Amino acid sequence: MLEKIQSLLQEVEGLKAQSAEEIEQLRIKYLSKKGEITALMADFRNVPAEQKKEIGIKINELKNKAMEKINSLRDTFAIQETEVNHLDITRTPYPIPLGTRHPLTLVKNEIIDIFSRLGFSLAEGPEVEDDWHVFSSMNFAEDHPARDMQDTFFVKAHPDIILRTHTSSVQARVMEKQQPPIRVLCPGRVYRNEAISARAHCFFHQVEGLYVDEQVSFTDLKQVLLLFAKEMFGEDTQIRLRPSYFPFTEPSAEMDVSCTLCKGKGCSMCKGSGWLEILGCGMVHPNVLEANGIDSTKYKGYAFGMGIERIANLKYQVKDLRLFSENDVRFLKEFEAAN
Numbered sequence: 001m002l003e004k005i006q007s008l009l010q011e012v013e014g015l016k017a018q019s020a021e022e023i024e025q026l027r028i029k030y031l032s033k034k035g036e037i038t039a040l041m042a043d044f045r046n047v048p049a050e051q052k053k054e055i056g057i058k059i060n061e062l063k064n065k066a067m068e069k070i071n072s073l074r075d076t077f078a079i080q081e082t083e084v085n086h087l088d089i090t091r092t093p094y095p096i097p098l099g100t101r102h103p104l105t106l107v108k109n110e111i112i113d114i115f116s117r118l119g120f121s122l123a124e125g126p127e128v129e130d131d132w133h134v135f136s137s138m139n140f141a142e143d144h145p146a147r148d149m150q151d152t153f154f155v156k157a158h159p160d161i162i163l164r165t166h167t168s169s170v171q172a173r174v175m176e177k178q179q180p181p182i183r184v185l186c187p188g189r190v191y192r193n194e195a196i197s198a199r200a201h202c203f204f205h206q207v208e209g210l211y212v213d214e215q216v217s218f219t220d221l222k223q224v225l226l227l228f229a230k231e232m233f234g235e236d237t238q239i240r241l242r243p244s245y246f247p248f249t250e251p252s253a254e255m256d257v258s259c260t261l262c263k264g265k266g267c268s269m270c271k272g273s274g275w276l277e278i279l280g281c282g283m284v285h286p287n288v289l290e291a292n293g294i295d296s297t298k299y300k301g302y303a304f305g306m307g308i309e310r311i312a313n314l315k316y317q318v319k320d321l322r323l324f325s326e327n328d329v330r331f332l333k334e335f336e337a338a339n
Contacts, residue, residue, distance in 0.1 A: 002054075002055065005040065005059060008040075009061070009062055026070055031070070040062070041059060100332065100333075101335075102332065103318075103332070103338070104205055104324055110232065111185075112207070114228055116185070121184055123170050123174050123185070124188060126164075126169075128155060128164075129161070129163075129164040130159060133164075134165060134166070137169075139287045140247050141247070144247065151192065163191035165192055167305070170186035171186060174210070175289070176292055176293060179294070180294060182210060183213075186206075188206065190204060198319065198320040198321055205309060207305070208306075209305070210302075210303045211302050212289070212299050214299060220302065222239075225239060225304060229278075232311065233260050236263065238264065239257055246282055248288050249282025255279050256275035257275070259276050260276065260317075279304055284300070289301065312324070
């Protein structure tokens with residue numbers, strides 16, 4: 001009997017459990033009415049009188065150790081369960097480095113902030129558009145090159161569904177639903193069927209503005225753009241407007257700003273001219289107003305459009321357009337200070 005008690009003592013000392021159910025099974029095995037220790041106590045009556053004292057002490061020792069071990073396992077499991085219950089599984093892994101806004105987002109937000117202070121409100125529209133809102137309502141001729149497949153991504157033909165080539169389609173949607181005064185800013189992604197290079201991409205980002213009201217003049221447009229240039233590139237920035245052509249504006253102009261690097265003196269960035277082209281603009285063509293349900297004899301308007309990548313290139317002197325869409329962390333980290 002002493003050998004059996006000694007064997008059980010070794011078993012009890014090595015007890016392990018992974019769950020509350022396993023602990024309960026151990027209790028039943030050793031301490032229940034039909035357990036090992038209870039069976040030893042039942043056999044105790046058959047022990048010779050001279051051994052009763054020694055065996056009785058051993059049985060009590062075994063019972064106490066079994067109870068202590070099982071209680072210890074219960075306490076350990078309870079502590080582990082409490083720790084698990086207090087674990088916030090919705091929390092992100094720690095430590096985690098903070099991200100920063102993309103340089104194009106920084107520039108877009110700055111442009112929006114400048115024009116919002118001038119009373120422009122934001123307007124958005126779908127990137128997958130129909131021919132009417134992208135071309136026809138903007139006074140594009142039926143045979144205009146922009147309508148060809150080599151310049152535009154077509155999703156569907158007859159009727160033509162395309163990826164918008166400019167955010168002017170948003171202006172058309174606004175004019176359809178709202179009568180003047182209209183003063184909106186339309187940021188968004190646009191698509192052109194172009195070979196990807198350091199100076200061109202098949203998708204990029206634009207911000208276009210539209211103001212329609214009575215007695216709007218080209219002078220109003222010039223002053224708004226001058227203020228924008230000074231806010232974006234610095235108080236000393238100068239602008240110049242060069243005559244140009246766009247189907248949706250008449251008269252039309254390209255706007256240049258004095259070079260941000262050489263301050264107009266001439267350098268490799270501005271190719272010695274001292275000027276950098278940043279946007280196109282003009283007075284809204286009467287045909288565009290009429291096509292979108294606005295009386296061109298009563299209302300006038302101006303519009304402008306710029307590429308966000310172009311502004312970012314000038315502001316941060318980024319020479320390769322592809323860097324903006326390659327998700328190179330080394331490049332993006334250079335803009336941490338700008339956030």
